[in-house]
Amino acid sequence: MADTGNHAIRMISPSGKVSTIAGTGEAGFFDGYVKEGVTFSSPSGVTVWRDWRDNRDGRIVLFVADTGNHRIRKISGNVMIEKETGEKSMINVTVECFSGNCDKHPQAGFSDGDKTQCRFDSPIGIIASSRGDIFITDTNNHLIRMVDLFGSAITLAGKKVLSEVNRSGKRLEGCPDPCLTGAQGHEDGDLQKAKFTFPTGVALMPDESSLLVTNRHFLRRVDLKKKLVKTVAGGNGESERDGQGLQASFNKPNDVSITSDGFVYLVDSTSCRIKRAVEPRYFVPTISCSDTVSNVFRPSGCSSYDAKIDEHGFKVTSQSGNTFYNFRYRNFTDVDIGEDFIGRGIKDCVGSPPRNELDKLRWNESTLVIDDNNTNVREDPNEGSLLIVACLPNCNNTDVIYGVKFFSGDNAKNQTVHYNDNSSICIAAKHAGLLLEHDENPVLINVILQRSMSVFNESIYFYYSRIDGEKRVYSFPETNQYFSLTAASNDMIVQTISGPPTTLRGESCGYGDSFPAQDAKVRTIINLKYRSI
Helix, strand or coil: CEEHHHCEEEEECCCCCEEEEECCCCECCCCEEHHHCCCECCEEEEEEEECHHHCCCCEEEEEEEEHHHCEEEEEEEEEEECCCCCCEEEEEEEEEEEECCCCCCCCCCCECECCCCCECCCEEEEEECCCCCEEEEEHHHCEEEEECCCCCEEEEECCEEECCCCCCCCCCCCCCCCCEEECECCECEECCCCEECCEEEEEECCCCCEEEEEECCEEEEEECCCCEEEEEECCCCECCCCEEHHHCCECCEEEEEECCCCCEEEEECCCCEEEEEECHHHCCCEECCCCCHHHHCCCCCCCHHHCCCCCCCECCCCEECCEECCHHHCCCEECCCEECCCCCECCCCCECCECCCCCCCCCCCCCCCCCCCCCCCCCCCCCCCEEEEEECCCCCCCCCEEEEEEECCCCCCCEEEEEECCCCHHHHHHHCCCCCCCCCCCEEEEEEEEEHHHHHCCCEEEEEEECCEEECCCCCCCCCEEEEEEECCCCCEEEEEECCCCECCECCCCCECCCCHHHCECCCCCCCCCCCC
């Protein structure tokens, strides 16, 4: 890890033992053997290039984004394992300048070229590929850079423009003609035309086909094969909302890490939370052709991670896995609590399964009476909740579904169908045209819950249907719950997994361990990496 304020690189063993690999605790730029007193200046990122277990002589290589020195440093040494304890330590450690104005005094700037010619301006994020290419967020240049095994740097992504003067209004000293820098902004597209604003964290996807970059309040993908940059999460400016794709928002995420199974973790620094971003295919359940909503929906409050953790009885997020509670009503603001509070209230778990998942009145009605007659806890209903499921396309076409249909205006094509909970979700999806005969893989489906009182307020008629024909009737099994269906997106789903909600009488940032993790507190996390040496 990079101990930024102590200007040192340190290692924490699985047992919690902390040892300093390199650095004296004082800022500087001295290279050589660690025992001679090598120094760093506010290092921010560390990456492991070669795993010692795959290296017969036990040699390991680390690369460091030495932010204050505006260069990339290389640490190499042997890993020693203590026989009695199994603890790891590094010996014979050396540090050298690997890239960035290496034969001169450290200086901020920008240029591509070999290790002595290239220059960086406050690099922060760093990650190495399996073959040794090093990807760097050149933060103050607003660029993504790549360094090869010889220390030569190129600009991988970001638009370059002429830079006549530096931030102090003076021409950059030693800047080669034409003097260039990165163009600040937010723009997706071709690698050379995309724009970034102070990119910080960087991670490499397990198949090494693309990078993920934290960039101000966004998570961006740099596709190395298609040569494109795309914003994959974050779209509401500076905020703290969980959600999918551009519906999610961040508050200055500083770093990103990816596990070997494709789960993405971010440190949302200003909000003091850890967030997870996952492509739906990794965790959305594939349901059977006979599954109904009651089979696959867990009401808020029936999970250990839904504990009441602030004075309003609110949890940190309105999301749990593939379920978004009260999703339809999230764009409301409370005078006391603020925006996006609906869905974070705890709903009592009243049986297994509950008699009716939507048994409480609307969140914005005057009465708070629920099934247990408890009126002193503010709760949300589950109406408008969205859950994402995957349906197999080969469901039986003869199964019966039940529902209601109403029209928007006079146009018969503008119709919405609400299926009731006696209907199979996947059969209903086939009836809605979301599952096609030629589909081979599971298809992602959005299921939006609606209680009967809301449905019956519309101009409707009842019907039941087999997929191969529709018959109008006026009665079917009773239910208090309905659902509508839409095609689901493949965009990443972002969810808070650690850190409490912001409360009126306290700060969300702080220090405190806890289980569940959503009751813990952290403060200004800078770096997050998943890798073992």
